[in-house]
Amino acid sequence: MYKIFNTVEEVSAYTSQCILKTIQEKPNAVLGLATGSTMKPVYAHLVQKLQNNPVDVSQLTTFNLDEYLGLSGEHAQSYNYFMCEHLFNRLGSPIGRYNLPNGLAEDIEAACQAYSDIIKQVGGLDLQLLGIGSNGHIGFNEPYTSFSSRTHLIELTEQTRLDNSRFFTDKSQMPTHAITLGIQDILEAKEILLVATGSNKAEIMAELYASDVNEALPASVLKQHSKVTIVLDKEAAALLPANSV
């Protein structure tokens, strides 16, 4: 299902309302969270909503999609830092438990396996929030990642390194690898919201719309899921065929 709004503000208001509804209906919900510039206004709206309608977040568990390899959680470009800055440290009371892959884990393989296992142990993700890379990646599952993948280490493509190096003042610090939740882990979420805004996402959204389910375009796997909402602003939706959604 597609939801198309005129502005980023409307996209963010809608998305944050869906997250809030999940928390209100299930205070011990397990949320899959995402990072990236698309998510900043989403979290800003969520923080505001939680201030206006105080909800118990003490039983909530969250798992982020991904983290850069080699960055500590204190590094300003780490996704741990992003989440603290944009969400966790802004809440009136602390969230039950939040998890991100550990970019400094000594045994990466064991840490990856444990990350997927813990999600299962807590009952799976109730709601997974996703952005999309300009090459169609979800989390950091780059094109041709196996659809049966679990949390794993991945080498970032040239395109992703270029896109994401905009956040690094010293471009040479842009990591070459990341740890990401696997596609199978994402697909097992009970509900998925994919959010894309801005004209730089218009091409990939048109490609995704037209694509069959194909490992060359990781986000196309979402067509196999029964409860996915694709939330777009009109710029990201600009190249979808007229009257298609």
Ligand SMILES: N[C@@H]1[C@@H](O)[C@H](O)[C@@H](COP(=O)(O)O)O[C@@H]1O
């Ligand atoms: N690993 C993250 C993705 O999970 C995110 O979807 C993407 C989009 O980022 P932005 O919202 O900044 O376009 O950025 C990174 O690559």
